[in-house]
Amino acid sequence: MKVRVYVSLKPGVLDPQGRAIHHALEGLGFAGVNDVRAGKLIELDVDDGVTDAALDEMCRKLLANMVVENFRIERVAA
Amino acid sequence: MSEFRSAVVTFPGSNCDRDMAVALEKVSGQAPFRVWHGDAELPERLDFIALPGGFSYGDYLRSGAMAARSPIMRAVAQAATRGVPVLGVCNGFQVLTEAGLLPGALMRNSGIRFVCRDIALTVENTQSLFTSGYEAGQRILVPVAHHDGNYSADDATLDRLEGEGRVAFRYAEPVNGSARGIAGILNDAGNVLGMMPHPERMIEPAQGGTDGRTLFESAVRGLVRA
Numbered sequence: 001m002k003v004r005v006y007v008s009l010k011p012g013v014l015d016p017q018g019r020a021i022h023h024a025l026e027g028l029g030f031a032g033v034n035d036v037r038a039g040k041l042i043e044l045d046v047d048d049g050v051t052d053a054a055l056d057e058m059c060r061k062l063l064a065n066m067v068v069e070n071f072r073i074e075r076v077a078a
Numbered sequence: 079m080s081e082f083r084s085a086v087v088t089f090p091g092s093n094c095d096r097d098m099a100v101a102l103e104k105v106s107g108q109a110p111f112r113v114w115h116g117d118a119e120l121p122e123r124l125d126f127i128a129l130p131g132g133f134s135y136g137d138y139l140r141s142g143a144m145a146a147r148s149p150i151m152r153a154v155a156q157a158a159t160r161g162v163p164v165l166g167v168c169n170g171f172q173v174l175t176e177a178g179l180l181p182g183a184l185m186r187n188s189g190i191r192f193v194c195r196d197i198a199l200t201v202e203n204t205q206s207l208f209t210s211g212y213e214a215g216q217r218i219l220v221p222v223a224h225h226d227g228n229y230s231a232d233d234a235t236l237d238r239l240e241g242e243g244r245v246a247f248r249y250a251e252p253v254n255g256s257a258r259g260i261a262g263i264l265n266d267a268g269n270v271l272g273m274m275p276h277p278e279r280m281i282e283p284a285q286g287g288t289d290g291r292t293l294f295e296s297a298v299r300g301l302v303r304a
Binding site for chain 1: 139140143147175176181182183185186187188189190228230231255
């Protein structure tokens with residue numbers, strides 16, 4: 001089964017990459033963009049028996065740095 | 079001088095491990111053990127462990143993230159808990175935060191760019207094993223070379239670091255957006271130091287200065303006397 005893990009910076013954590021992307025969008029002439037935050041999408045292919053608790057632990061132990069990042073787990077229907 | 083047993087850990091992608099080993103050997107007179115990331119154990123009776131700069135595991139996922147979960151880091155964490163001094167420089171600092179041996183995180187530089195130049199620092203703590211040879215408030219010149227040196231932690235953590243005198247070095251000029259100008263911090267027991275600037279690159283005049291040498295001299299003097 002496919003699992004998507006979205007890792008994003010916690011609110012309030014400065015995101016220089018997001019700011020640079022925002023600046024570049026403005027440079028391309030796109031108006032109306034108020035803010036940009038860059039994160040990561042990590043796709044896992046796991047056995048059906050892998051529990052939500054195990055996925056949560058994977059995120060806390062490695063995939064996200066809980067000091068500055070949040071994560072969201074999404075199981076993708078086959 | 080009595081025995082000084084140190085070790086330098088090399089991860090895949092470390093590139094300052096040799097500089098670190100040279101600094102330790104020049105100052106202590108004894109070549110450090112060289113340890114590989116996949117080793118499960120450190121040499122016995124170590125006095126000092128150094129995690130060098132570089133781009134371990136290509137900075138995959140986050141700088142230092144993979145290295146912090148490598149087999150040798152379990153042994154380093156155990157040694158640190160026992161009180162063995164651990165110095166992490168640059169990527170070594172990132173590894174220490176990722177491993178949870180130091181609080182906070184090193185984020186992308188606020189100016190986006192990689193910064194590689196000599197930087198003025200102020201020595202904030204002269205009571206630690208690593209900094210006893212400096213004078214309080216001393217300005218020193220040490221190079222930085224990093225993309226992710228922007229120290230970040232919540233206000234409570236920052237206040238605690240400041241209140242407990244655990245900010246070892248502060249940037250004396252803008253560098254990377256680091257919270258409160260923090261360039262290096264100590265753990266609560268004072269035996270683990272992480273810093274972005276490279277003291278091992280300032281140990282003899284041919285390198286442009288010797289301000290980094292004092293750090294190694296402080297540690298060697300403190301440990302050999304003990």
